[in-house]
Amino acid sequence: MPPTLSPAAKRQAVEALRARLGPVRPPSRDVLSFSELPSGVSKGGLTEVFGAPGGGKAEFVARLLAEHPAEPAAWIEAGATFSPAGLPCHGVRLDRLLLIEAGAELEWTALQVLRSGLFKIVVLNPQAPCLPLRRLQAGAEAAKAALLLLGDGPLAEDRWALSASIQVQRSLRLHSPDPIRWTDTRKQLPWKQAVNM
Amino acid sequence: METSREYVEQVACLFFKAGTPLDPLAEACFRFSSKIALRRDEAVFVETGRSRWLYTQPSLDAKLRALSRRFGLAARLSFAGNAATALAIARFNESRPACLPLEALVDYASPFERNPELSKSVMAMVAKLRSLGLASLGDFTGLPALQVGSRFPPEAAGLWQSLRQGAPELWPPFKPAELIEERSSLLGPEQGQGCVNLEGLLFGLKPALERLMARLRGRDLRLSTFELGLDLDRKIQRVLRFKLPLPQSGPLELLRLVHERLGAEFQRRSLPAPVIAVHIKVIETAPGAARQVDLFSKQEEESEAFHSLLGRLSQRLGPGKVYQAGLSQRYRPERAWAKRTDGLAWPLGQKGPAPLPLFQPRRPLRLLLRPQPLLVARGSDLRGPQGQRWKLLEAEGPERLCGDWEQDEACRGFVRDYFRLVCGGGENLWVFCVPGKELEALAEPGPWAERQGEAFYLHGFFD
Numbered sequence: 128m129p130p131t132l133s134p135a136a137k138r139q140a141v142e143a144l145r146a147r148l149g150p151v152r153p154p155s156r157d158v159l160s161f162s163e164l165p166s167g168v169s170k171g172g173l174t175e176v177f178g179a180p181g182g183g184k185a186e187f188v189a190r191l192l193a194e195h196p197a198e199p200a201a202w203i204e205a206g207a208t209f210s211p212a213g214l215p216c217h218g219v220r221l222d223r224l225l226l227i228e229a230g231a232e233l234e235w236t237a238l239q240v241l242r243s244g245l246f247k248i249v250v251l252n253p254q255a256p257c258l259p260l261r262r263l264q265a266g267a268e269a270a271k272a273a274l275l276l277l278g279d280g281p282l283a284e285d286r287w288a289l290s291a292s293i294q295v296q297r298s299l300r301l302h303s304p305d306p307i308r309w310t311d312t313r314k315q316l317p318w319k320q321a322v323n324m
Numbered sequence: 325m326e327t328s329r330e331y332v333e334q335v336a337c338l339f340f341k342a343g344t345p346l347d348p349l350a351e352a353c354f355r356f357s358s359k360i361a362l363r364r365d366e367a368v369f370v371e372t373g374r375s376r377w378l379y380t381q382p383s384l385d386a387k388l389r390a391l392s393r394r395f396g397l398a399a400r401l402s403f404a405g406n407a408a409t410a411l412a413i414a415r416f417n418e419s420r421p422a423c424l425p426l427e428a429l430v431d432y433a434s435p436f437e438r439n440p441e442l443s444k445s446v447m448a449m450v451a452k453l454r455s456l457g458l459a460s461l462g463d464f465t466g467l468p469a470l471q472v473g474s475r476f477p478p479e480a481a482g483l484w485q486s487l488r489q490g491a492p493e494l495w496p497p498f499k500p501a502e503l504i505e506e507r508s509s510l511l512g513p514e515q516g517q518g519c520v521n522l523e524g525l526l527f528g529l530k531p532a533l534e535r536l537m538a539r540l541r542g543r544d545l546r547l548s549t550f551e552l553g554l555d556l557d558r559k560i561q562r563v564l565r566f567k568l569p570l571p572q573s574g575p576l577e578l579l580r581l582v583h584e585r586l587g588a589e590f591q592r593r594s595l596p597a598p599v600i601a602v603h604i605k606v607i608e609t610a611p612g613a614a615r616q617v618d619l620f621s622k623q624e625e626e627s628e629a630f631h632s633l634l635g636r637l638s639q640r641l642g643p644g645k646v647y648q649a650g651l652s653q654r655y656r657p658e659r660a661w662a663k664r665t666d667g668l669a670w671p672l673g674q675k676g677p678a679p680l681p682l683f684q685p686r687r688p689l690r691l692l693l694r695p696q697p698l699l700v701a702r703g704s705d706l707r708g709p710q711g712q713r714w715k716l717l718e719a720e721g722p723e724r725l726c727g728d729w730e731q732d733e734a735c736r737g738f739v740r741d742y743f744r745l746v747c748g749g750g751e752n753l754w755v756f757c758v759p760g761k762e763l764e765a766l767a768e769p770g771p772w773a774e775r776q777g778e779a780f781y782l783h784g785f786f787d
Contacts (some may be wrong), residue, residue: 164672178750179750179751180690180751180785180787181688181690181747181750181751181753181785181786181787182749182750182751182752182787183750183786183787184787185689185690185754185787186689186786186787189689199671199672199673200715208690208691208692208693208784209689209690210657210660210661210687210688210689210690210691211649211661211733212649212651212657212660212661212687212783213648213686213687213688213689213786214650214683214689215684215770216685216686216687220673221648221649221650221651221661222648222650222672222673223672223673224648224672225646225647225648225668226646226647226649226663227637227641227645227646227647228641228645228646229641229645230645231642232640232641235640236637236640236641239633239636239637240633243629243630243632244629244672245626245629245630245633272459289739295744296749296750297750297751297752297786298746299717299718299746299750300718300746301718301720301744301746314557321443
């Protein structure tokens with residue numbers, strides 16, 4: 128019969144093993160600093176930003192753009208409801224932003240923009256959440272661009288291709304000191320917690 | 325002969341097998357020097373004395389060989405102080421001019437063109453020299469001047485003098501053809517019986533585009549409009565005209581544009597027969613911006629990549645779909661910004677601090693294409709046009725927007741009172757009512773007591 132260890136001894140043994148393994152970290156990637164996200168936004172990766180319509184996800188991305196005014200950015204929309212007149216009040220310079228209404232050619236457009244290697248921030252708003260994330264992730268990685276996917280809800284498939292998944296929700300008060308709250312949903316996954324240890 | 329002088333190499337000669345058409349290559353060589361001469365179907369001469377500070381001999385050697393390969397030619401390359409010596413060195417593959425055979429005198433007699441009569445008389449003279457035991461140009465130039473003048477024909481004296489003293493050469497100017505056209509056959513052992521798909525066609529088209537762009541670069545031009553002709557089997561021809569959004573000077577970006585256009589074209593109209601040849605005709609060009617590559621900035625390459633991207637996107641998505649936005653002085657939210665599609669340039673925006681307007685009212689990032697009637701139900705419940713339901717928690721407003729009186733004949737313009745509504749799920753809606761307009765049958769009294777009886781419209785989301 129194997130000897131039984133007390134919980135304290137188990138913890139000690141686990142800590143000793145961890146110390147021998149060293150810190151387990153994901154492969155280092157450049158990140159765009161972002162005051163809203165302590166871990167930043169991964170360059171060369173996909174970041175999902177989702178929330179209800181009117182929930183503040185586009186404003187969340189607008190803040191990122193405002194914090195990086197020197198980085199050329201492309202904003203690709205499937206539809207024509209995006210109103211850039213709402214960006215300057217968030218500090219975004221419209222002259223640094225290329226806007227594209229891609230319609231049904233969203234994936235092709237995103238890949239073309241990424242492959243050009245010119246844009247370091249690419250925002251993609253697909254109206255239907257059925258995109259080949261692996262190809263987009265490869266494109267973003269090759270271009271070393273931060274690709275942000277906007278959506279009303281979390282993507283159902285290929286979530287492994289995401290670098291981060293941010294759920295955005297507004298405060299229920301109009302003049303709250305913290306008007307937009309966010310949750311990194313990927314961090315709640317057990318393996319992610321282990322990696323970020 | 326120049327052996328006694330300081331040897332300054334200033335002519336490069338690209339020598340080929342006789343019968344090779346060399347005009348396109350000579351045209352492309354203008355990128356290295358403005359002084360180019362052609363020996364018809366046999367050699368191209370590039371005067372490099374004036375550009376010797378730009379190119380070292382090894383780098384020019386590599387560049388000229390690469391350029392020749394681009395035109396599908398294998399050159400024998402030589403450098404010398406004059407065209408005749410360079411030609412003779414390349415022809416006889418002998419790097420020491422003094423060791424060149426006497427037959428090289430034919431090249432010295434007429435380096436830039438074939439002259440059969442002159443060649444005949446020089447060869448007769450060479451036979452005489454050989455009978456006297458002379459074998460090389462070194463032997464010939466070693467003859468005493470008096471002997472050459474008295475014992476040989478007058479041409480011999482002239483050649484002896486030019487070899488000894490390096491007489492100046494008159495370079496016939498090379499004039500490239502007015503029309504720039506390239507053609508590429510897709511029949512052959514590699515391609516088989518023509519191309520039936522886009523990939524094969526692009527594979528065959530790429531070398532032709534590279535040659536075309538090399539020729540344009542030689543002229544310091546960029547391509548702005550061209551015609552692409554596809555020769556199909558069964559004597560069918562299809563011609564496509566490309567008007568580029570920005571003149572291009574690089575073949576790769578151009579190939580991407582062609583790829584997109586042909587892809588769309590073939591989806592619309594498939595090829596009825598295999599493509600057996602492609603030809604490209606330049607219709608319109610723009611002045612080039614030839615300069616040395618800036619090692620500290622990629623702006624030029626990025627600018628071309630940007631305009632190529634714009635061209636591809638505009639071609640596929642249609643006009644007006646790729647743009648930058650600019651704020652306009654209008655109060656009507658739908659007209660508060662305008663698309664700017666012309667004159668987009670890289671890098672985007674201006675350098676320096678952000679030229680943001682002093683005051684920007686808070687506006688939503690999503691506007692519905694048309695405002696939709698909003699049902700304000702009992703108990704602060706809102707119902708959207710597509711059956712959405714929101715529970716209203718808080719409202720901010722009104723912000724009265726009015727204007728555009730000059731836009732309609734009755735000078736009424738528009739007047740709207742906008743509210744920002746906070747809903748139970750955290751959604752922020754932008755709704756408006758038109759003051760004085762009576763509530764339509766759809767709506768019931770809402771939470772804003774003073775607004776009861778008015779019609780509300782959902783106009784956007786603070787997304």
